[in-house]
Amino acid sequence: MTDSIKLSTLTQLIQDSIQSRFDGEIFTVSARIMNVKKYISARRCYLTMEEYEYGAKITEIRAVFWSNAYSEIEKFEKVLKQPFKDGAEITCKVKVRYHKVYGLNLDVLQIDVAQALGTLELERQQTLERLVKEHPEQIQLIGNVYHTYNNRLELPLVISRIALITAPNSDGQRDFLQELKGNKHEYQFSVTEFLTTIQGDNAHELILEQLRLIEKRQEDFDVVAIVRGGGSISDFRPFDDYTLSAYVAGFPVPVFTGIGHDRNQSIVDLMAREQKTPTKVAALIVEHNFDFENVLIDLKTRMSEAVTGQLERATERLEQAKRIIRLSSPRDILRRGFAIITHEDKIVVDPSLIKEGMEIQTQLMNETIHSTVTKKKKNEKQTDL
């Protein structure tokens, strides 16, 4: 056996070798992050970077974000709207460092956020393409709008029975209910809450579970609202999940989403009727009912006008009939200076029956003249009265 050396001598050798090979060199690597431990107050983060091939891990190395690089994590979370946590894929700049006590580490200097964003968007596009391809009857892309069975469902004239999927005691729940209850038109609603976790790794499964419960009672609801508040870093991945998105697209009750975000729409948003916030979903429902009330008011006005018009026309026709009757009465005729000729108490209509020498009576308004016919001749032309 050769002479032993001190461990520190060996580690010094390792350190020297590594330093001479890697000193100052910066590498860009892509890896999956695991075992993430963030120390927010110290602004430090320890993790492992791993690589997988066909589902099997083929390499792993420890890595650290020191305080001077911690802002990279904050930038990642802010831009990608997802937490920096186990399972995330990142591309970053690193330096290799060996410490005799702490061993081999990668010091992370910078995260390529644009690349991560691109990867996320690519995954999203792939999910969307798969949805259209695998559910052609329920999901069609027309122009740049996704037409789904669900978002093409006709809304009832009045929305009053709402199935609400939200997190218990959450801002989203409170905002939604407050907007509904405080509506200035005093519309009333029946809200049944299906409470669950709305974010986290298995949130999409929990939301799916609630949708299945609602589907069993679909006749009880006019619409479904899936809401959550915005605010701090939110994980939108549950709402980009393929299975949940497909389920929403084919759901038999119209779904509204108000999941509070300002980046591009989630895939579930695209499959449903999307509003940005819980408050906006509630406001839209109130507005929908207000539209119905306006139509009702319009119908009432039209009905009133139609009835009034019909009555006025009937009254006018009645008045006209009365005028004609009045003008046709003998009394009115006499008052206007005409006379009635009678012979032996019968009105003479045919003048040819009157012969010279006959006694006739000429009845005027106030007097009757008795006379004997002495002469009679035909008018040369038609009397033009």
Next chain:
Amino acid sequence: MKSKLTYSEAFTKLEELVEQLEDGTIPLDKLAATVKQANEWVAVCEDKLRMIQAEVVADADKVSKKSKGKS
């Protein structure tokens, strides 16, 4: 006559009736009864907007014990 129609049926009938009224196809002697009926249909629709027993029901038995989300 008490209407037992749903509000959407009442609304459809109301729309048809208003068109008939505007076309003048309702005889005068039936106008009063028609208007009375129409007003009952209007009431059914208005009730739908405001007369529902307001309630918020949490499906307590369905609430997942895993639910800790605060969003």
